[in-house]
Amino acid sequence: MASSGGSPPAVEVTDLVKRYPGCTTAAVDGLSFTVAPGEIFGLLGPNGAGKSTTIGILTTRLRASAGRALVGGIDVVGDPVAARAQLAVVPQHNNLDRSLTPRQNLLYHAAYHGVGRAVRNARADALLDRFGLTDRADKRIEAYSGGMVQRLMIARALIHEPAVLFLDEPTNGLDPQSRRLIWSRIREMRGRGVTVVLTTHQMNAAAALVDRVGIVDHGRLLTLDTPGNLVKGLAGRSILDLTVTPAALDEPDELLRALSEVSGVRKSERLAAAAPPGAVAAKLRSGLGLGGGSGFGAGAPAALTALTALARERAVATLAPDPGGRERVRIRLHLAADPAAVLGPALTVLTTRLATLTDVHIAEPSLEDVFIGLTGRDPR
Ligand SMILES: Nc1ncnc2c1ncn2[C@@H]1O[C@H](COP(=O)(O)OP(=O)(O)OP(=O)(O)O)[C@@H](O)[C@H]1O
């Protein structure tokens, strides 16, 4: 995170509230946070959490019902024109002017912000090049793909060289190529000292990119910290995913209960249906070193190597041929202990109950686990 060096925060939100007319609940409900100059800040939250509404207020598109929002020390309500000169926004939905060509969209936006003709022409050329749009700069926008539209909207946002850039789901619905280009351009902005506030549902990308993350839900801030610290808050909480086929006379829920009683298991749950049998069986054979390569690489921690050996030892019982037509269940065990201490007893439960194990996966907690832990599993 960049130091503020005595300058005001790039973004300062205090007790912000937004009630849409006719709605009983507030879309933003007392939100407060600051973003330091030069910081890349992620605003994460489930659908409807209030992210776009917050960005709408900060970028002067929407008016808050209560509270204060400053950008570069300027009150967005008190002096929206001065605030707009400091900031740029790439909204969640395409708002390019279709009656203009891509290049004209950039030039028009620059002119609106008072950028002189020669400078705006040079910047438009440079931005079209940086976002891979030079070839299509003078074509009709209707012919643009989703990725091109998004790249053009970011280029347009940058043409007046804003100090603070708001990106509302900049990579939503894009292919991996466009996503990579956009994430790498955002990383470059850090080098140029631009403050970036972004929303995204791509947790891995956010964890890798942002300095700090605020998780919001129902218009309220649930937590705010670096991705590293948020994940560390779940320290020691590994996840053990097992794909199993219970014995013919066993009940999946009974098996789940038996596994949840293994020492070191904090919580257990059934996940959605498993992948096709062939795929998981092949993966496990490879993962246990029974086929070609070992799933646990040479650099695997000793604990994992020991687990692999143990699982291999029990492979005769756990890798029985696919039992015809019986349901596979995916079980997730949330651990409060080292996976090495849990996997052995868990395998004992499976072998004792004559269950067939077809996949084992040990995962460290991620930002997505923090997110789900705070906001729940239910879709909005
Ligand atoms: N113009 C509007 N009028 C009434 N309610 C609105 C309006 N815009 C948004 N809302 C409501 O306000 C809440 C917050 O919406 P918002 O778009 O800010 O969420 P979001 O976090 O950006 O969600 P998403 O991840 O789906 O983009 C939602 O309940 C939404 O239905």
Ligand SMILES: [Mg+2]
């Ligand atoms: Mg939104």
